[in-house]
Amino acid sequence: MLLKSTAKFDIMEFFFTVLIILSVITPGLSSTTTSFNVLQYGAVGNGQTNDSPAFLKAWKAACQSNSHISRLIIPAKRTFLLKPTTFSGPCKSNYTYIQLSGNIIAPKTKSEYSGFHTNTWLGFSFVNGLAISGKGTIDGRGSAWWQQPCVGNPLPGATCRPPTAVTFNRCNRLQLKGYTSINPARSHMTLTSCKKDIQVLNSFIATGDDCIAISAGSSKIKITGITCGPGHGISIGSLGTRGETDIVEDVHVENCTLTETLTGVRIKTWQGGAGYARRITFEKIRFVRANNPIIIDQFYCPHRSDCQNQTRAIKISDVTYKGIVGTSLTDKAINLSCDQNVGCSNIVLDHVYITPSVPGQKVFSYCHNAHGIATHTKPSVKCLLK
Secondary structure, three states, X not given: OEEEOOOOOOOOOOOOOOOOOOOOOOOOOOOOEEEEEHHXXXXXXXXXXXXXXXXXXXXXXXXXXXXXXXXXXXXXXXXXXXXXXXXXXXXXXXXXXXXXXXXXXXXXXXXXXXXXXXXXXXXXXXOOOEEEEOOOEEEOOOHHHHOOXXXXXXXXXXOOOOOEEEEEEOOOOOEEEOOEEEOOOOOOEEEEOOOOOEEEEEEEEEOOOOOEEEOOOEEEEEEEEEEEOOOOOEEEEEEOHHHOEEEEEEEEEEEEEEEXXXXXXXXXXOOOOEEEEEEEEEXXXXXXXXXXXXXXXXXXXXXOOOOOOOOOOXXXXXXXXXXXXXEEOOOXXXXXXXXXXXXXXXXXXXXXXXXXXXXXXXXXXXXXXXXXXXXXXXOOOOOOXX
């Protein structure tokens, strides 16, 4: 999957991407498949007509079908303009497959979002067994939001969040594969309350913030085969915002390449939070001219305003960095900045080799209240506490 954006600002944060592998069809069940082409329900596909009503009609027919598999066809060589739309379940079919061969585009101006909730452009809720695949493109056309994320003239001090391109809420057994996502107003996609083991596989991500951000309440996540850059790397967090209690555990990131990213593999938490981030592994990661390749930042405060010292903190433990190579644009290649009160425990670095991107420069490691062990590392990590 390809996910790309030209946005370069803080709220352009990317969350989870490709997801759960679709379950194998159980032998003995009916294998009937019924197809529903959006053109047959009134969609035009000229890039100018609002095709949302036609898509919803086609979705209702597919979702209410008693077929084992319902196939919603978005045909090639067409561009479909959709206003903010939610596709709701539960569906009667065991599996709902969206064949995305054509292109879907968002409204070009913010005024076209008036009268709609602006937290998301395309939403899927309570749809189990959903699969979206094809060679089409989802274009959020979000440039109008990037400099000023509010609709209309905001009041002084107002904080606005532009729409995520695609949101999946309580969609289990979900599979996304093959299509391209570009230019979202904020995130390419967000997953909330989606259960089962999560796999983010074989994707190309270029964005203005985190390529992947694993937020609070996430567990049992495997990320592999990701090519990230430009972007802010692959992040756990941020956690503990506004003193909240957050939990992340059992995350495995493997066989990823990060090129010229602002950070590499990162765990970021605010002071004053509670909870934990534990059993996290970064393995076989390659950095190419990355800034801040390995970083634990328990003093996260991105805007550097009202950054107060707190006595509470997220507990970080059982974090492993193994088989990591590459080059760093910054001299602090390994930065383990843990909370002064809680600290980090059981941090393991094994066969980590990071060299400077510029010949003749040097790289070093830094630790603050980080406990663990390091073997076969360059630069050496002698600052870890026992």
